[in-house]
Amino acid sequence: MGEWSSFTAVVRGLCLLYVTNKYLGTVTITYGPSMLPTLNVTGSMLLVERISTRTGKLRPGDVVIFRSPEAPRKIVCKRLIGLEGDQITYVVDPQSGDRCETIVVPKGHVWVEGDYIYNTKDSRNFGALPYGLLEGRAFWTLLPRKDFGPLTPKPE
Amino acid sequence: MLPTLNVTGSMLLVERISTRTGKLRPGDVVIFRSPEAPRKIVCKRLIGLEGDQITYVVDPQSGDRCETIVVPKGHVWVEGDYIYNTKDSRNFGALPYGLLEGRAFWTLLPRKDFGPLTPKPE
Numbered sequence: 001m002g003e004w005s006s007f008t009a010v011v012r013g014l015c016l017l018y019v020t021n022k023y024l025g026t027v028t029i030t031y032g033p034s035m036l037p038t039l040n041v042t043g044s045m046l047l048v049e050r051i052s053t054r055t056g057k058l059r060p061g062d063v064v065i066f067r068s069p070e071a072p073r074k075i076v077c078k079r080l081i082g083l084e085g086d087q088i089t090y091v092v093d094p095q096s097g098d099r100c101e102t103i104v105v106p107k108g109h110v111w112v113e114g115d116y117i118y119n120t121k122d123s124r125n126f127g128a129l130p131y132g133l134l135e136g137r138a139f140w141t142l143l144p145r146k147d148f149g150p151l152t153p154k155p156e
Numbered sequence: 157m158l159p160t161l162n163v164t165g166s167m168l169l170v171e172r173i174s175t176r177t178g179k180l181r182p183g184d185v186v187i188f189r190s191p192e193a194p195r196k197i198v199c200k201r202l203i204g205l206e207g208d209q210i211t212y213v214v215d216p217q218s219g220d221r222c223e224t225i226v227v228p229k230g231h232v233w234v235e236g237d238y239i240y241n242t243k244d245s246r247n248f249g250a251l252p253y254g255l256l257e258g259r260a261f262w263t264l265l266p267r268k269d270f271g272p273l274t275p276k277p278e
Contacts, residue, residue, distance in 0.1 A: 067254035070230035108192035132189035132255045 025049040026136065028065055030077045034120035038063065038152060039077065045143035046077070046151070048136035058083070063138040063151050064112065069126050075135060078122050079154055082111035084131070094118050103128075110134070115154055157199060158238040160185065160273060162266055168199070168273070169262035180205065185260040185273050186234065191248050197257060200244050201276055204233035206253070216240050225250075232256070237276055 020026075031043045039046075048065055052058050060080055068074040082088045082105045089102045094117050105111050109128035114120025123129060141147045161168075170187055174180050182202055190196040204210045204227045211224045216239050227233045231250035236242025245251060263269045 067252075068230065069252040069254065070228075072230055072253035106192075108190065108194055130189075130191040130252055130255060131194035132191065133252060 034114035036116040038115045046138040047140040048138045050136040052137040053134045065135045067133045078112040081113045160237045167265035168260040170258040170260045172258040174259040175256045187257045189255045200234040203235045
C-alpha cells in the first residue's frame with residue numbers, strides 16, 4: 001500500500017505541475033543578443049506567467065515569449081511594442097540608415113521587437129505576430145544572479 | 157465546410173498528436189486558433205504545407221481568376237470545403253503552424269455523419 005500511495009502522490013504532483021505550467025506560469029531559458037541589454041547573451045532564466053496572455057491584459061513594454069511564426073518548435077523572447085490597432089513607426093534596417101516605415105497593427109496581431117535592434121529577428125522581419133502564438137509574459141529574471149529581479153522597461 | 161460538416165453543428169473528435177509531431181498531410185481537416193480573433197477556434201481543411209505551391213481561386217463568386225503562391229516556411233495553407241462562403245487562407249493568408257490546435261479525424265454528431273472524415277469531395 002505504501003508504494004501505491006506514493007505512486008498516486010507522484011501522479012498528483014505531476015498533474016499539478018502540468019496544470020501550473022500550462023495555465024499559470026513557467027520558466028524559460030533565453031540566449032542570444034537580440035534582447036541586450038535587458039537579457040544576457042549567454043543565457044538568462046526567466047520566470048514567465050501565462051495569465052496576462054490568456055486574459056488579454058498585456059501592455060506595450062512587456063517582455064513576452066511566443067512561438068516563432070517561421071519555426072513552430074522554437075520559443076522566442078521579445079518585447080511587446082504594439083497591440084492591435086496601434087500605429088507603429090519602426091526603423092526598417094538600422095544598419096543601413098534611418099529609413100522608417102509606419103504601419104497599423106492588424107486585428108488579432110501584436111508587434112514585437114528586440115531591445116537590441118541591430119541584431120534581432122522580430123516583427124520587422126516576419127511582420128505582425130498573431131496573438132494566438134503568444135505563450136506568456138516574462139516578468140522576473142532568475143539567472144544570472146547579478147540580473148536577479150524584475151524585468152525593466154525598455155532602455156532609452 | 158459543407159458538405160463535409162453540418163451547417164447547424166457537428167461534433168468532431170480531434171487528436172493533437174499529428175500537430176505536435178508534425179505528421180500532417182494535405183487533405184487533413186484541422187482546427188486552429190484564428191489569426192484574426194485569437195479566442196476563436198476555426199475548422200478548415202489543410203491544403204498545403206510549407207514550401208508547397210498553391211493555386212487558388214481568389215474570389216469564386218466573381219469569376220475564375222487564380223493566383224499561385226508558395227507557402228512560406230513555418231506556415232500552412234488552409235481552405236474551407238465550401239469555397240463560396242468561407243474565411244480561410246485566401247482571406248488571412250498562410251497560417252503560422254504554431255496556431256494549429258489539432259487534427260479532426262472522426263465525426264460523432266450528427267448520427268447520420270458518424271464515422272471518419274472523408275477526403276475533400278471533388
